[in-house]
Amino acid sequence: MEKKLSDIRTDFIKGGLERDDLSPDPLTQIQQWVEQAVSARVDEPTAMLLSTVDQQGIPDARVVLLKGIEDGLIFYTNYESVKGQQLAQNANVSVVFFWPQLERQIRLRGVAEKLLPAASDVYFASRPRESQLGAWASPQSSSIESYEWLEKNYFFYVDRFQQTDAIPRPPYWGGYRVTPLSVEFWQGRPGRMHQRYRYARNEAEAWQINVLAP
Known part of the structure; x- marks a missing residue:
């Protein structure tokens, strides 16, 4: 008999994350976790779920690939695609990374x-010709x-x-930088006692880390 979906459970036992181990800067912490995911050879370590919002306010999500961390998260796409059109109307996004092998998740708002054209030119030139x-x-x-x-x-x-x-970059293709407003790091723990830490700006515009209940 096939297992019922409601009966599927996983206990998370692989690691812990202490408040004092976190970098003061969330982008540095993201960089560390991405590098650890690459080193662990997890499937698609740079895959991130990018959610945009359409004109009716309905969320729309798809997976894109992280291509750099430079004052934000960098990805590239066709500006005339659905996501490009939605970003032109509403630049607010959310991003999710999930590495089940490491029992880790990052949520970012x-x-x-858009990146400057010169930056998109440099990345486009580095891509395979195909x-x-x-x-x-x-x-x-x-x-x-x-x-x-x-x-x-x-x-x-x-x-x-x-x-x-040298094939030139199409004028309708290029990069975006996602500048974080808040970032949450999630580490799975046994008994659903997961560890969650959220970075958010305080009144002085400095990053403040809050501990969240799982």
């Missing part, structure tokens, strides 16, 4: 803004007539840039 061509070929989030059409469009750009050593 913040504001997204990914650069894909950025030109795919009208991300738009309805297309078929995947055969998409493949044909891809090879159109293969031919277009055949004699080009």
Whole structure:
């Protein structure tokens, strides 16, 4: 007999997180946890669930990849995609990292803004050529007539840039920086006595760490 969903339980036993072990800065703490996830070779250590809000105020979520931590969390996408259009209307976002192998989660609320074009140019130039061509070929989030059409469009750009050593960045593609307003770190513990710490700005705009009940 298949197990009922309500009967599935996991006890978290792998680690602990003490208040004194936290960095004063949440971005530094995120950097440490991401590096530990990479070192532990967890699946997709840089995957983060990015939630935006549409014009009706309905949340919309998808997984993107963290590409840097520089005064915020950096990711790249098509500006004309659904997420890009939503960010143009409402820059407030939430981000979630979850590493089940480490029994850890990060929840972040913040504001997204476009990177300067020069920064997006640098990252685009570092991408594999196939990914650069894909950025030109795919009208991300738009309805297309078929995947055969998409493949044909891809090879159109293969031919277009055949004699080009450095493919330029499409003007509709680039990076965002998510500047945190609050960040919560969650460490699983036995008996559901999980440890939760939330960073938030105090009146002096300094980061204050609060301990939260699980």
